[in-house]
Amino acid sequence: MQDVLNGFTVGVTAERKAAEIGALFARRGARVIFGAAMHTVPLPEDGELATATEEVLAVPVDYVVAVTGVGFRGWIEAAQLSGIGDRLLARLRSAEVMARGAKARGAVRGAGLVESWTSPSEESAEILEHLLAHDLAGKRVVLQVHGDPMLKFREALRAAGAEVVPVTVYRWTDPVDLPALDRLIDAVLQGEVDALAFTSAPAATNLLARADRTGRGARLRETLRDKVFIACVGPVTAAPIDAAGLPYMLPERARTASLVRLVADELPKYAVR
Incomplete structure (x- = not known):
């Protein structure tokens, strides 16, 4: 197993944890080529993120959707640095919090909040379906997004009568x-x-776009x-x-280690084909 990828070359497109991912492939004998396909840029604290946070604090909210673990944590950390972290957590604590997958759920719990539901498939479409099963007329939905503005998601909620407050924590640019x-x-x-x-997804999008x-x-x-x-x-x-x-x-699982195992298991078969 250790040398199962000997003779193969794997391209790693990640920015975060690129060295860790590359090491996992190298440990299995692969040659690794690094080419980060995107760069994550936190939004300025005095810009769009701060404005969205104030909008969340202005009026009680009914539902909160945590889309990514790193994005949700980044939002809470930015609020804490601005001195409004406790107020934000109190506001979110009064709402029903939903998570798109285990990483988002971990960030929710790490902030001291309790989620009401987690998407088993870790897909946004499943969260949208779950939300639309509720009567959303007049409800405020806070949607933590991570680069992708999720415009169709937001449009569907608004069509159901909800007020949507998007909270964008990061944007993506070309790699450094x-x-x-x-x-x-x-x-x-x-x-x-x-x-x-x-x-x-941004890495895949940006590689093709470049x-x-x-x-x-x-x-x-x-x-x-x-x-x-x-x-x-x-x-x-x-x-x-x-x-x-x-x-x-x-x-089978949306985890880095599982991704590396998939390549180790399937690439030799693919090469034979």
Whole structure:
């Protein structure tokens, strides 16, 4: 098992925990090429996030949706740094809190809150379905988003009569080391990469977008479709890959260790095919 990926090259597109993920692949014998496909930027405390937090504090809320663990924690931490953390937690404590998956649930509990429901599939669509089963007329729904504005999600809630307060904690930009991403794309095109691992939807989106902006999009998609094993940590991460019509696989659990095991188990079979 330790050398099961010997002779294979895996591209790692993550920014956070890239070294950790790469080490897990290297431990199994893989050569690793790093090319972070996005960079997470916290919103300024005096900007959009602070305004959204004040809107949450202004009037009682009925439902709170924690979409990501890192985003929910970042929101609470920003409020605490601004001196309004206790007020925010008191406001959220009076609402029904829902979590999109285990990581978001962990962040909710870490803040001293108790969730009423967690999406088993860790998909936003399941949370939306659960919310729409309630009478939302006149209700205030706080939606913690993480880069993706979730516009269709918000529109569906508003159509059901809810007032939606989006709280955006982070935005995504091109990676700090853009040449590294370009080198990864070139390595894929040159047939040097056997597998690509994605741990976030923005990374998948940005990798394809960068290839498009540099005139390599069509060739990259063709190569990914026929010659590269694509592994995504979960269905949310896979959405841009799926939208591009590219084949991919998901681990049984949306965890980094499970993603690495998936590649270790399936890449040798894929190479034989």
